[in-house]
Amino acid sequence: MRGHHGFHRKILSAVAVSGLVLGLGACSNSSSGGTNTGGKSGGGTSKNIVIALQDEPSTLDPQTAEDAQQFDVTVNINETLLDRKNDAETTIYPLLASDMPKQVNPTTWEIKVRSGISFTNGEPFNAAAAAYSINRIINPKLNSAQLSIFTGIKNAEAVDDTTVRVTTDGFDPVFDSQMARLTMVPPKASTQKGFASNPVGTGPYMFVRWDRGQDVVIKANPNYWGDTKPTIPQATFRFIGQSNSATAALKTGEVQLATNVPPELTSTVPQVISRDGLEFPIVRLKNYEGPLKDPRIRQAMNYAIDKDALAKNLFSGYATVAQCQTLDQADAGFDSGLQAYPYDPAKAKQLLQQAGYHGETISFLGVTGRWLKDSEMEQAILGYLKAVGMNVKPKIFPFNSYIPQFVKGQGSGQPDAAFVSASNELSDASQISSYYAKDGSLSSYVNDKVTNDLKQAQTEQDTTKRNQLFSEVLTTGCQDDPVDIFTVNLKDIYGASKDLKFSPYLDGGLRIASMSFD
Amino acid sequence: MAWFLVKRLLQGVLVMVLVASAVFLITRVVTNPALAFLPLNASKAQRADTLAYLGLDKSLLAQYWTYLGQLAHLDFGNSFFIQGESAFKIVRDAVPATLLLDTVAIVIALVIAMPLGIIAALRPGSKLDKATTTVSLLGLSAPQFWLGFMLVLIFGVHLKWFPTSGDLGPTAIVLPALALALPTAGKIAQLMRSAMIDELDQPYILTARSKGMGGFHRIYHHALRHCLVTVMTQASFEYARMLAGYTVVVEVVFAWPGLGQLTVQALNDQDLVVLQAIVIVTAGLIVLVNLITDILYSVIDPRIEATA
Numbered sequence: 001m002r003g004h005h006g007f008h009r010k011i012l013s014a015v016a017v018s019g020l021v022l023g024l025g026a027c028s029n030s031s032s033g034g035t036n037t038g039g040k041s042g043g044g045t046s047k048n049i050v051i052a053l054q055d056e057p058s059t060l061d062p063q064t065a066e067d068a069q070q071f072d073v074t075v076n077i078n079e080t081l082l083d084r085k086n087d088a089e090t091t092i093y094p095l096l097a098s099d100m101p102k103q104v105n106p107t108t109w110e111i112k113v114r115s116g117i118s119f120t121n122g123e124p125f126n127a128a129a130a131a132y133s134i135n136r137i138i139n140p141k142l143n144s145a146q147l148s149i150f151t152g153i154k155n156a157e158a159v160d161d162t163t164v165r166v167t168t169d170g171f172d173p174v175f176d177s178q179m180a181r182l183t184m185v186p187p188k189a190s191t192q193k194g195f196a197s198n199p200v201g202t203g204p205y206m207f208v209r210w211d212r213g214q215d216v217v218i219k220a221n222p223n224y225w226g227d228t229k230p231t232i233p234q235a236t237f238r239f240i241g242q243s244n245s246a247t248a249a250l251k252t253g254e255v256q257l258a259t260n261v262p263p264e265l266t267s268t269v270p271q272v273i274s275r276d277g278l279e280f281p282i283v284r285l286k287n288y289e290g291p292l293k294d295p296r297i298r299q300a301m302n303y304a305i306d307k308d309a310l311a312k313n314l315f316s317g318y319a320t321v322a323q324c325q326t327l328d329q330a331d332a333g334f335d336s337g338l339q340a341y342p343y344d345p346a347k348a349k350q351l352l353q354q355a356g357y358h359g360e361t362i363s364f365l366g367v368t369g370r371w372l373k374d375s376e377m378e379q380a381i382l383g384y385l386k387a388v389g390m391n392v393k394p395k396i397f398p399f400n401s402y403i404p405q406f407v408k409g410q411g412s413g414q415p416d417a418a419f420v421s422a423s424n425e426l427s428d429a430s431q432i433s434s435y436y437a438k439d440g441s442l443s444s445y446v447n448d449k450v451t452n453d454l455k456q457a458q459t460e461q462d463t464t465k466r467n468q469l470f471s472e473v474l475t476t477g478c479q480d481d482p483v484d485i486f487t488v489n490l491k492d493i494y495g496a497s498k499d500l501k502f503s504p505y506l507d508g509g510l511r512i513a514s515m516s517f518d
Numbered sequence: 519m520a521w522f523l524v525k526r527l528l529q530g531v532l533v534m535v536l537v538a539s540a541v542f543l544i545t546r547v548v549t550n551p552a553l554a555f556l557p558l559n560a561s562k563a564q565r566a567d568t569l570a571y572l573g574l575d576k577s578l579l580a581q582y583w584t585y586l587g588q589l590a591h592l593d594f595g596n597s598f599f600i601q602g603e604s605a606f607k608i609v610r611d612a613v614p615a616t617l618l619l620d621t622v623a624i625v626i627a628l629v630i631a632m633p634l635g636i637i638a639a640l641r642p643g644s645k646l647d648k649a650t651t652t653v654s655l656l657g658l659s660a661p662q663f664w665l666g667f668m669l670v671l672i673f674g675v676h677l678k679w680f681p682t683s684g685d686l687g688p689t690a691i692v693l694p695a696l697a698l699a700l701p702t703a704g705k706i707a708q709l710m711r712s713a714m715i716d717e718l719d720q721p722y723i724l725t726a727r728s729k730g731m732g733g734f735h736r737i738y739h740h741a742l743r744h745c746l747v748t749v750m751t752q753a754s755f756e757y758a759r760m761l762a763g764y765t766v767v768v769e770v771v772f773a774w775p776g777l778g779q780l781t782v783q784a785l786n787d788q789d790l791v792v793l794q795a796i797v798i799v800t801a802g803l804i805v806l807v808n809l810i811t812d813i814l815y816s817v818i819d820p821r822i823e824a825t826a
Contacts, residue, residue, distance in 0.1 A: 058599040066557045143571040193602045213775025240773040248670045248682040403553045434559035441559050
């Protein structure tokens with residue numbers, strides 16, 4: 001429940017008290033003294049790392065939860081058939097597969113897997129293990145929270161020792177992306193009780209222990225099959241819920257990396273590392289009934305918001321203005337032709353007048369304590385809307401009370417406007433269906449052409465045509481019939497010790513093998 | 519005494535059944551763990567499947583009946599999210615860390631508060647009294663989370679005397695225990711002072727004084743014993759409050775691996791089974807604390823008989 005790759009990442013109320021401590025923290029000259037307690041191995045530069053996570057993983061079974069903290073740990077232990085490079089395009093390449101999947105016919109894919117690889121408990125990794133892993137995650141009995149990512153995958157079977165055949169319901173244009181998310185687990189160990197707290201994989205690190213409430217420890221896998229041998233011998237993930245406590249531990253050298261550092265604490269950490277993240281705070285708008293039915297009103301709402309000011313002031317520059325879509329430029333289907341609405345309150349007032357809006361009440365559903373600065377965002381947006389003469393009645397709830405109202409279906413009392421943070425698990429534009437398509441699980445938007453285009457894109461095999469369809473959908477949802485108020489794209493912010501080298505990934509996973517110390 | 523204990527235990531069990539029922543009903547009515555467990559864009563069908571998987575699709579009464587049945591066998595059920603892990607085991611593993619923290623904190627509080635209260639009571643209105651009263655007021659007015667962060671900044675970040683968080687090494691307990699102890703010490707010191715002033719005004723103390731009994735002897739052997747009952751009542755109340763509340767704030771600030779942190783985690787994950795187990799275990803601990811206090815009363819002051 002905390003957004004990173006659609007994962008759940010909680011922003012605890014930590015942020016609320018940071019202001020208090022800032023005063024003193026700023027005087028502390030942010031010396032990054034202290035020594036790293038690790039470094040038992042004799043390899044000179046190789047020292048251990050301690051990482052502060054904001055929360056404890058709910059499980060360490062890589063297949064059952066949708067949990068950023070679990071992913072941060074298990075991404076080092078359990079690998080996938082395909083993986084994404086950490087480049088601008090997040091290119092997909094074969095990892096445990098020896099080649100990219102081949103399409104045999106519209107509903108069948110064949111994947112060749114590498115031979116000679118074992119799980120760290122000795123079980124062989126082969127086509128049978130891969131087929132088992134695929135079937136395990138789509139089995140309703142596992143009740144995996146990741147199930148929605150793998151929609152369309154029907155079955156997997158091992159043809160021979162190195163070939164897996166996967167069947168899909170229809171043509172599946174996001175098959176590669178799905179395989180880059182589907183983790184491989186050992187067939188024997190994963191059926192045993194206790195796998196969730198004792199994970200086993202083929203990855204560069206292996207599980208050591210999990211002290212509840214305190215930490216998870218993993219160590220380098222000495223027999224790792226891959227080329228990128230880890231240089232850090234051991235990693236400890238400590239659970240430090242308060243951002244202030246995590247940054248304090250960074251300053252004393254007790255930890256070398258902390259996730260989710262709030263923007264206002266960045267000045268207090270030895271090194272700030274950041275990158276564009278997956279979270280797009282938006283205001284979902286209802287277009288099929290109610291006071292926002294006229295598209296000009298929804299256009300006016302987009303003109304009314306000063307996105308630059310939000311990025312600069314609210315997020316201290318750790319956000320960029322979203323280009324009228326909830327996609328990263330690395331995502332398949334991103335439309336580089338779209339641009340954010342300029343901040344133009346005069347134009348907004350004019351559009352409202354043309355649409356005949358005369359202060360009709362607009363219901364607004366908001367949430368607090370869920371996403372980074374959610375209530376501050378809501379207050380700012382409400383202020384901007386009020387400034388152009390809109391009469392918005394907000395109802396702000398904690399997440400547990402907010403979510404049942406947010407997921408209400410069309411025609412069953414959906415709010416006219418609702419704040420939410422959208423993210424994209426597959427780095428593919430097909431994910432926008434949940435908001436843009438009439439039958440999307442979170443949609444309060446009815447536009448038949450958009451719905452049809454999205455349906456067509458679902459089975460379109462030609463990439464150019466598929467992107468063209470998405471471009472039309474995104475353009476309509478931005479300009480002619482706005483689906484949201486688009487705002488900003490948040491950056492992921494990490495605090496690190498001065499000597500840590502780490503380039504974060506788009507999915508937020510903390511791959512220790514990609515880190516090193518100076 | 520034995521009858522008293524049995525009666526108290528029965529009362530305790532009744533309290534716990536009531537608490538267990540309340541937590542069951544409240545969590546079932548106001549939350550929907552399937553929504554917290556699944557990603558935002560999960561389908562309706564997936565939500566329904568998850569509810570069924572968690573056993574939350576049955577009627578409230580049916581769920582309650584199963585729950586009571588399990589409780590009767592001291593079975594708290596399994597965690598929603600860690601397959602096959604008993605909620606009781608998860609909670610039980612977190613109890614020692616919290617008990618250690620809160621016990622160290624209450625001992626520190628008493629060690630600070632009692633001398634402070636006595637010194638202040640010796641010369642009411644004097645500069646010394648005003649100074650100690652001010653210090654104790656400061657202590658009891660400081661919110662734990664603020665105090666916690668200040669202790670971290672001063673003794674962790676600047677002086678580097680203690681680790682800033684976690685439970686790694688024997689010195690790790692010092693800062694969180696102080697954050698819990700100082701506000702409590704403030705309260706107990708105030709109470710100690712007023713109880714001692716009252717006691718020192720009693721005729722028997724005047725008599726002792728006129729007989730030429732020394733100050734230390736007078737206080738130690740006579741007045742203190744009477745004040746202890748008052749202090750004990752407050753200390754036991756404070757200890758229960760730590761267990762049931764303050765420890766949450768302090769454990770989260772210091773990433774202390776106890777019940778408080780587990781509570782926040784279970785709330786965030788909406789792991790209702792673990793949450794129920796936490797509330798019942800905490801209620802049990804508080805019942806136990808009260809029982810021990812009752813017994814201690816009669817040890818300190820034999821005139822108080824342990825009768826209900």
